[in-house]
Amino acid sequence: MTDTVRIFDTTLRDGEQSPGVALSTQEKLAIAEQLARLGVDYLEAGFPQASPGDFEAVSRIAENIKGPTITALARCNRQDIEQAARALEKADKARIHVFIATSPIHMQAKLRMTPEQVLERIDQMVRVARMYVDDVEFSCEDATRSQVEFLVQAGRLAVDAGATTLNFPDTVGYTTPREYFQLITHLRKAIADPRITLSVHCHDDLGLAVANSLSGIEAGCRQVEVAINGIGERAGNASLEEVVMTLTARQDQYHVQHHIKTQEIYRASQLVSQLTGMPVQPNKAIVGKNAFRHESGIHQDGMLKDRSTYEILTPEAVGWGMTKLVLGKHSGRHALRQRLEELGLHATPSQIDQIQQRVKTLGELKSDINDQDLEAIWQEEVGQVRRSRNTELVHWQVSTGSHNRPVAYVSVRVGQEIREDSGSGDGPVHALFQAFARALSLDHVQLTSYHLAPISPGEAGLASVRVEIHGYDCETRGQAADSDVMKATAVALHEALAYLFERVQNVVA
Ligand SMILES: CC(=O)SCCNC(=O)CCNC(=O)[C@H](O)C(C)(C)COP(=O)(O)OP(=O)(O)OC[C@H]1O[C@@H](n2cnc3c(N)ncnc32)[C@H](O)[C@@H]1OP(=O)(O)O
Numbered sequence: 001m002t003d004t005v006r007i008f009d010t011t012l013r014d015g016e017q018s019p020g021v022a023l024s025t026q027e028k029l030a031i032a033e034q035l036a037r038l039g040v041d042y043l044e045a046g047f048p049q050a051s052p053g054d055f056e057a058v059s060r061i062a063e064n065i066k067g068p069t070i071t072a073l074a075r076c077n078r079q080d081i082e083q084a085a086r087a088l089e090k091a092d093k094a095r096i097h098v099f100i101a102t103s104p105i106h107m108q109a110k111l112r113m114t115p116e117q118v119l120e121r122i123d124q125m126v127r128v129a130r131m132y133v134d135d136v137e138f139s140c141e142d143a144t145r146s147q148v149e150f151l152v153q154a155g156r157l158a159v160d161a162g163a164t165t166l167n168f169p170d171t172v173g174y175t176t177p178r179e180y181f182q183l184i185t186h187l188r189k190a191i192a193d194p195r196i197t198l199s200v201h202c203h204d205d206l207g208l209a210v211a212n213s214l215s216g217i218e219a220g221c222r223q224v225e226v227a228i229n230g231i232g233e234r235a236g237n238a239s240l241e242e243v244v245m246t247l248t249a250r251q252d253q254y255h256v257q258h259h260i261k262t263q264e265i266y267r268a269s270q271l272v273s274q275l276t277g278m279p280v281q282p283n284k285a286i287v288g289k290n291a292f293r294h295e296s297g298i299h300q301d302g303m304l305k306d307r308s309t310y311e312i313l314t315p316e317a318v319g320w321g322m323t324k325l326v327l328g329k330h331s332g333r334h335a336l337r338q339r340l341e342e343l344g345l346h347a348t349p350s351q352i353d354q355i356q357q358r359v360k361t362l363g364e365l366k367s368d369i370n371d372q373d374l375e376a377i378w379q380e381e382v383g384q385v386r387r388s389r390n391t392e393l394v395h396w397q398v399s400t401g402s403h404n405r406p407v408a409y410v411s412v413r414v415g416q417e418i419r420e421d422s423g424s425g426d427g428p429v430h431a432l433f434q435a436f437a438r439a440l441s442l443d444h445v446q447l448t449s450y451h452l453a454p455i456s457p458g459e460a461g462l463a464s465v466r467v468e469i470h471g472y473d474c475e476t477r478g479q480a481a482d483s484d485v486m487k488a489t490a491v492a493l494h495e496a497l498a499y500l501f502e503r504v505q506n507v508v509a
């Protein structure tokens with residue numbers, strides 16, 4: 001029998017706890033689709049009790065994403081667990097993940113509970129979770145600063161109450177590989193129940209999250225909790241790509257299998273970076289821009305003679321450099337369909353027509369359309385990051401220069417009605433924002449964030465624009481990609497303001 005480590009992805013839960021990150025439901029669905037394609041075993045979709053938005057996102061993912069077991073986080077209280085169960089109702093495979101802190105500092109200072117009260121709560125709440133699902137994970141938050149015998153007690157109690165996975169997180173990134181190995185080895189022997197999966201969840205405060213996770217696996221954990229690009233609370237979580245590729249490249253050391261389709265890693269990394277607005281550092285292992293680039297002469301000479309002189313992994317293994325056909329303005333539908341299929345992206349004939357128009361327009365500016373360009377276009381035309389169809393951006397125009405104040409004019413269709421207006425501002429983005437706000441009669445709105453990032457290199461490469469708008473007691477976001485930065489800005493502003501407009505209309509109606 002093969003020994004398999006289950007990959008539990010928490011990009012959409014702990015990953016979204018990264019300061020400055022707030023994903024919309026559509027963006028979470030787009031990431032969840034890619035995580036399913038990647039082959040993660042468990043997909044932690046969120047914390048439904050945290051907000052109505054989180055609840056909606058978990059529910060939509062549970063309903064629409066097939067393959068992984070969809071997981072929702074809950075504190076050890078009845079409301080959180082019931083809310084998680086409601087959000088997971090439509091999932092084919094569901095898990096509730098309940099947690100409570102077990103370290104003296106967390107119990108005393110944060111929970112204000114005695115150890116006995118914590119144990120009682122674990123027993124009660126794991127039982128409540130089991131009333132809703134058969135698959136319950138229990139986590140001892142701050143396990144690595146907890147007393148070992150208390151962890152044993154908590155773990156045994158959770159198992160007796162029905163937990164099927166026990167997770168011992170290094171919540172504050174405090175442990176070291178050797179210490180964690182010893183802790184997990186002790187817990188495995190003391191709890192000794194072959195029906196239970198032990199799990200690790202490591203944070204990167206000391207830069208040891210991946211090393212500690214691998215230590216946990218060596219000590220017998222068969223679930224590892226990770227996030228794409230290592231995003232997460234504070235310094236982040238162990239990165240999925242680093243853990244998975246270490247297990248892959250060093251089979252000789254770890255002797256375990258996993259279910260990840262490694263060729264999907266690079267795409268997942270790009271999508272998460274684009275939608276969260278968190279760039280990947282160039283020297284990041286596996287997915288950084290420089291991860292497979294060789295600069296110095298001696299290295300290049302070695303590479304030309306035999307790639308394995310300086311490459312322990314091939315870029316193709318993680319989905320880099322798979323392009324076989326060069327797409328551009330002369331490409332036809334066949335080539336386009338084939339490339340999309342190679343990338344695992346499905347589109348109907350009419351969607352292919354729309355994508356082809358976008359590819360041709362971009363091809364006028366850029367000689368070869370790479371996979372990142374194509375995926376960004378697909379996401380907008382077919383994928384989950386598609387535009388609202390209730391209002392339509394008909395026309396936009398912006399003018400700026402050294403001697404005139406930027407002015408913008410926009411025209412938007414709302415149902416049968418065409419609404420037009422103009423605006424001026426300190427810069428062209430502000431002018432466009434004003435024009436849209438006036439056209440949609442949105443008086444109390446503020447542009448709180450504007451983020452511009454290149455998607456693909458080169459002068460005419462696609463750029464992604466993300467905006468955040470505050471108004472009417474709500475934060476909305478818009479995102480668009482285009483080689484024309486102002487066009488991407490107009491589409492993103494329209495998307496965010498159209499959402500607010502529809503919300504205000506619904507409230508009034
Ligand atoms: C290690 C981790 O990553 S844990 C997950 C962290 N994720 C989040 O916090 C998600 C976002 N959080 C939120 O939206 C909010 O904190 C909410 C909705 C969950 C709770 O909001 P509030 O009710 O306003 O409480 P607040 O966040 O201020 O305090 C947390 C409360 O939960 C209690 N609590 C914390 N963890 C647990 C737990 N695992 N089980 C039971 N109670 C807990 C705290 O003791 C505190 O209780 P108190 O109000 O009686 O003092």
Ligand SMILES: CC(C)C(=O)C(=O)O
Pocket residue numbers: 014099139140141142167169170171172201203
């Ligand atoms: C809820 C748990 C698993 C967690 O996120 C942590 O301890 O870091």
